Amino acid sequence: MVDIATRVWNHKWKIDPIVRSLIDTDFYKLLMCQSVFRNHPDTQVTFSLINRTKSIRLADLVDEGELREQLDHIRSLRLTRGESTWLRGNTFYGKRQMFTPAFMTWFENLQLPPYHLEKIDGQYELTFEGSWPEVMLWEIPALAVIMELRSRAVLKTLGRFELQVLYARAMTKLWEKVEDLRHIPDLRLADFGTRRRHSYLWQDWCVQAMMEGLGNNFTGTSNCRIAMQREIEAIGTNAHELPMVYAALADSDAALRQAPYAVLADWQEEHDGNLRIILPDTFGTKGFLDRAPDWLAGWTGIRVDSGDPAAGAETAIAWWQSRGEDPRQKLVIFSDGLDVAKISELHQQFAGRVRVSFGWGTMLTNDFKGLVAGDALAPFSLVCKAVAANGRPTVKLSDNPNKAMGPADEIARYKRVFGVGEQERVEVVV
Amino acid sequence: MVDIATRVWNHKWKIDPIVRSLIDTDFYKLLMCQSVFRNHPDTQVTFSLINRTKSIRLADLVDEGELREQLDHIRSLRLTRGESTWLRGNTFYGKRQMFTPAFMTWFENLQLPPYHLEKIDGQYELTFEGSWPEVMLWEIPALAVIMELRSRAVLKTLGRFELQVLYARAMTKLWEKVEDLRHIPDLRLADFGTRRRHSYLWQDWCVQAMMEGLGNNFTGTSNCRIAMQREIEAIGTNAHELPMVYAALADSDAALRQAPYAVLADWQEEHDGNLRIILPDTFGTKGFLDRAPDWLAGWTGIRVDSGDPAAGAETAIAWWQSRGEDPRQKLVIFSDGLDVAKISELHQQFAGRVRVSFGWGTMLTNDFKGLVAGDALAPFSLVCKAVAANGRPTVKLSDNPNKAMGPADEIARYKRVFGVGEQERVEVVV
Incomplete structure (x- = not known):
């Protein structure tokens, strides 16, 4: 009817x-x-x-x-x-x-x-x-x-049945990922895929599939609207824009060097527990951690968002140990370039050594790779x-020079101030 | 809403x-x-x-x-x-x-x-x-x-998303078949899958997918309701029940031997053209053709529904040649145990030698093989x-003894009357 x-x-x-x-x-x-x-x-x-x-x-x-x-x-x-x-x-x-x-x-x-x-x-x-x-x-x-x-x-350009089969294939593809992820015990995984999703309806479908397929191992979604509609947890902490803007506002090299910590000092006044997550890579993870004040070592965890993720986690573990903290109590959130194989590998490598969690983005909500002619939806x-x-350019260095942003002279200045040397280039897919 | x-x-x-x-x-x-x-x-x-x-x-x-x-x-x-x-x-x-x-x-x-x-x-x-x-x-x-x-x-037993993904997988599977079949030039293929379909809605979906995917190479469906609703051709001619019942009604061995031809004589009074299709295997194809009256050789084609399909087609071609008919004008309809590989192989083998056509059944409308646990939908x-x-048992011999039906003594009698010897056993899957 x-x-x-x-x-x-x-x-x-x-x-x-x-x-x-x-x-x-x-x-x-x-x-x-x-x-x-x-x-x-x-x-x-x-x-x-x-x-x-x-x-x-x-x-x-x-x-x-x-x-x-x-x-x-x-x-x-x-x-x-x-x-x-x-x-x-x-x-x-x-x-x-x-x-x-x-x-x-x-x-x-x-x-x-x-x-x-x-x-x-x-x-x-x-x-x-x-x-x-x-x-x-x-x-x-x-x-x-x-x-x-x-x-x-x-x-x-697609016909009606071509469209239906396209989504059938995408659903099948996602469900195979869900079935693989089911085999990971104590997985903690959230949807971080809003920004590069295929579409709103598709993200909503993916979230519901994860809810049914992973149960409590699916910890929630970064998308507030979907969290509200599906009555699940809204997930997320902070991002590079805070240290980038704080750094751009700094009036001297000394203030610039302190800017990333000023961000987190402000954050600490407002949040505790699982919201105290360090995002250390904006101007290079290693220097950031080396110069970090001791109160930061007391924070709950770290988000690894660029560079080789295993290396980033090892750096964090070594840093916690050097500050007398027990890494097994700490949370490591991986959120860069994830797909099932990488999630599985990182989980295997770090489960038990730290509390492991994943923020899964593009390959959750927009994996249409290989599904249409010419791979036009890759x-x-x-x-x-x-x-x-305030009229001054921002800079991001990241742990991957392919993700660096900003004017060349400012990048050079930031590298000098934050003591960032040669970095390994990692191809940025998404 | x-x-x-x-x-x-x-x-x-x-x-x-x-x-x-x-x-x-x-x-x-x-x-x-x-x-x-x-x-x-x-x-x-x-x-x-x-x-x-x-x-x-x-x-x-x-x-x-x-x-x-x-x-x-x-x-x-x-x-x-x-x-x-x-x-x-x-x-x-x-x-x-x-x-x-x-x-x-x-x-x-x-x-x-x-x-x-x-x-x-x-x-x-x-x-x-x-x-x-x-x-x-x-x-x-x-x-x-x-x-x-x-x-x-x-x-x-399946959850909501499991169900959706099941159908997504089935759609994907069927569409891959459609994409393979697109590569066969001048394919003539109809849906014969009503009787063993997964469901009505699924058959209807399959038909629509074939309409979009194969265009005019999809010749229609055996299902009248779907043919009516989708405004396509209704396809089909006749089946084993006619010779089986005519044979059971025969009062003597001589009448029994003539029964299959009596069926087709009645049919010829009613139909011409592409409806004059011989179904020769009810009591063994070879003997049926050897004893067939000449007017039958003038019919449009043959449906091969048991035994090795290539052998069945070769038998038909040899028979037409022996009766002075040009096989290239004749229609061979394959309708037993078909899937894409077999369709492709038979098409390659017989296209040009006869007019080839396919009635595709179970593996079109019910191929859920491997899609649920324990292969419970195979x-x-x-x-x-x-x-x-009229109180007498019917018999079917077919070209495959695994498809034979009827009481043992009657099967023996029919084999004697129709001169059927040893037959090759072919596993019956569907």
């Missing part, structure tokens, strides 16, 4: 919105946003979209009109009453009232600031300027929109980063 | 019916039924369900109450006005008014006769008795009900056959 009302309603869609909610974003964005709202509400930042996979000419693939419609739609979104209720009433990481009344009032009145869009050399130059707490919330929806418009552009590397703060 | 009316309607289902229509049956059943209605309306027959795969204990798997509900539901079905209109108004095999007004009037008033159901040794003994034109229409729905109840019994060999006519 056709539901005529639904069908007629569908006729009326101007667009099929990709981002349907202001909390269709990563949980750590909201945590960081609250921190920024408290500590740096007036800092002016520029965020910029960067496609690291130049071979994919997004401006040829994705229609500019469609892109503008989707971005305009995001600017029309407001936090809904139910979303606000969930943020105010829910328990996050075991804590009630994670978000302060002042932050919630601000968020309830938030409209995302304007965007600037240009086509340059087959790519979109998409930038956002304004106050840090507002602009930073563009990152995830901007990425999700571009990723999904690219998916839609490729899928437009994942690619798209980021949206803070590139300037 | 939930369509409340649909949801409430769904609550009210007493059963989820497997057979929804009297024309959810094979087209050749209706052609044969009309022939029987004209030539043998008062012959009393018994049809019986036979599970040739004894290792599958159907009575343990399938609930008797559910089975009775489904069979009772079929007895409640009547030809609908739209179905009658389609049968009366449609073109079949290029011919209008394939079904006579007398037959249609009879069919419009038909209720299927009662069934007899018993559990014996882990199997269901399901028999139907009555006049031939009525009883014969039980065959396909009875098989489809048992096949689908078996599928449902296995699927009851295809198996279920048939529903005429076992007696």
